[in-house]
Amino acid sequence: MATAPPISRPQDVPQALRATDEPPVVRAALILATVAFLSLFLFVPLAAVFAEALRKGWQAYFASFRDPHCLAAVRLTLLVAAISVPLNLVFGLMASWAIAKFEFRGKSLLITLIDLPFAISPVVSGLIYVLIFGMQGWFGHWLDARGVQVIFAVPGIVLATIFVTFPFVAREVIPLMQEQGTEEEEAAVSLGAGGWQTFFRVTLPNVKWAVLYGVILSNARAMGNSAPSRSSRDIFADAPTRCPSTRRCFTTSTTSSRPSPRRPCWRRWRW
Amino acid sequence: MTASATRRVLPGFGLTMGCTMLYLSLVVLVPLAALIARGGGMGWRAFWEAAASPRVIASYRLTFGAALAAAAINAAFGTVVAWVLVRYRFPGRRLIDAMVDLPFALPTAVSGIALTAIYAKNGWIGRHLDPWGVEVAFTPLGIVVALTFIGLPFVVRTLQPALADLDREVEEAAASLGATRLQVVGRVILPAILPALLTGFALALARGIGEYGSVVFIAGNMPMRTEIASLLIITKLEQYDVAGASAVAIVMLAVSLLMLLAINGLQRLAGRRYQGGL
Numbered sequence: 001m002a003t004a005p006p007i008s009r010p011q012d013v014p015q016a017l018r019a020t021d022e023p024p025v026v027r028a029a030l031i032l033a034t035v036a037f038l039s040l041f042l043f044v045p046l047a048a049v050f051a052e053a054l055r056k057g058w059q060a061y062f063a064s065f066r067d068p069h070c071l072a073a074v075r076l077t078l079l080v081a082a083i084s085v086p087l088n089l090v091f092g093l094m095a096s097w098a099i100a101k102f103e104f105r106g107k108s109l110l111i112t113l114i115d116l117p118f119a120i121s122p123v124v125s126g127l128i129y130v131l132i133f134g135m136q137g138w139f140g141h142w143l144d145a146r147g148v149q150v151i152f153a154v155p156g157i158v159l160a161t162i163f164v165t166f167p168f169v170a171r172e173v174i175p176l177m178q179e180q181g182t183e184e185e186e187a188a189v190s191l192g193a194g195g196w197q198t199f200f201r202v203t204l205p206n207v208k209w210a211v212l213y214g215v216i217l218s219n220a221r222a223m224g225n226s227a228p229s230r231s232s233r234d235i236f237a238d239a240p241t242r243c244p245s246t247r248r249c250f251t252t253s254t255t256s257s258r259p260s261p262r263r264p265c266w267r268r269w270r271w
Numbered sequence: 272m273t274a275s276a277t278r279r280v281l282p283g284f285g286l287t288m289g290c291t292m293l294y295l296s297l298v299v300l301v302p303l304a305a306l307i308a309r310g311g312g313m314g315w316r317a318f319w320e321a322a323a324s325p326r327v328i329a330s331y332r333l334t335f336g337a338a339l340a341a342a343a344i345n346a347a348f349g350t351v352v353a354w355v356l357v358r359y360r361f362p363g364r365r366l367i368d369a370m371v372d373l374p375f376a377l378p379t380a381v382s383g384i385a386l387t388a389i390y391a392k393n394g395w396i397g398r399h400l401d402p403w404g405v406e407v408a409f410t411p412l413g414i415v416v417a418l419t420f421i422g423l424p425f426v427v428r429t430l431q432p433a434l435a436d437l438d439r440e441v442e443e444a445a446a447s448l449g450a451t452r453l454q455v456v457g458r459v460i461l462p463a464i465l466p467a468l469l470t471g472f473a474l475a476l477a478r479g480i481g482e483y484g485s486v487v488f489i490a491g492n493m494p495m496r497t498e499i500a501s502l503l504i505i506t507k508l509e510q511y512d513v514a515g516a517s518a519v520a521i522v523m524l525a526v527s528l529l530m531l532l533a534i535n536g537l538q539r540l541a542g543r544r545y546q547g548g549l
Binding site for chain 2: 049
């Protein structure tokens, strides 16, 4: 590394083609292909979201927030995210510490289990909670006798959201923590720092961006997911409504008639 | 550094491991046990009838076929996108780079509605496809479009670091030994990024198999034709056929588990290659 002087660095021949560059034609074609593909699958759909939302102007857009249904839905979405994201943050950090800083048997199995909610269809996860807490399920009658409602209510939505967003923080933090090793923490401990001190002064500053990214991902998923709460709630019309889905929209689209693309009921959920 | 030495120095293993196991059991393991107990309790014959009726088989075929097609499209074009974003500098690159994440952050129902609106017969894109006889919305093709949208970030985001890590000197060496650019791409670059590409493909596939929110809007949801497996679970649940829904869910769960094991295997393979290369 240190011995080789920069004999023919590419900067010395500014106009010439480097051996590792494509001809300009190929380069332009690739960029064009990228833009075309992304336009078709990404930009136009995103533009459509905003165009639809603002079609009747800003006033109509903000008026839809005054609709009590929608307000309740927004409030519920925020509440669910406010409960599930901090929980997953704390347990994601704990899992990362245990997995990244220690060696133990069954570690890869544990990682696979943490990843599992990511690969499971959110509909399946919703069904799981119906099986446990529903009237036909394990705890359904017991809870019902005590007047506690879990599914078709806020706790069910929170549980399903926690399940779906469980892996994100841990998934982001574990690789980084593993890469950083344990030397810094060992140094801190040998200098007399306590466990919490070590964690907050040494480990956390090192992984803060990964933690932040994991929280953002998990928040995005918590706010944007409709499937688990749907299967654990939507059978009853008067159940709490979350923003991305309403019962009416889904039942009309599941009766196998072709839903017209401009059906008014989902226009309320355009954001 | 041995395991026992590490364990002695750093505190907190018992606490964090215990809490992790408790939380994992409550959130993941007990619910999954409930599902399997439910499906196992119905007997083999009933399970087979529920999980392998013609309508269910058609939905599996559609779900896996569409997810495979979408993941393949993403693997091909996602590689080009990642390559362009990593290697080239052009106006708007940062904007495109940031927008690649949006399908992940957007509520799935919102993306489904937007895709339906533009690919329907009177939509922005559907209008131009209709004269050619190409129908996208409310056909299996629409499902592939929705899953491509959903899966794009996974392929691009897995490939980008792998491409950025590539050593230019290896390419230079190949070129100086007389390889054409095409040979360098095929023989040097592609093998190096193959594990990342496969991982991205598998992630997009796993996500596509489980996707629900965006697909229901664009699919049309006709039984036997455009009904995906996730929707079938909900339909069965709405008819209070909990056992049937569990049976389909168990099949989906088994497939998810296999996918996940494959992904982890690929990542281990990639890690070994990386270490071997050093």
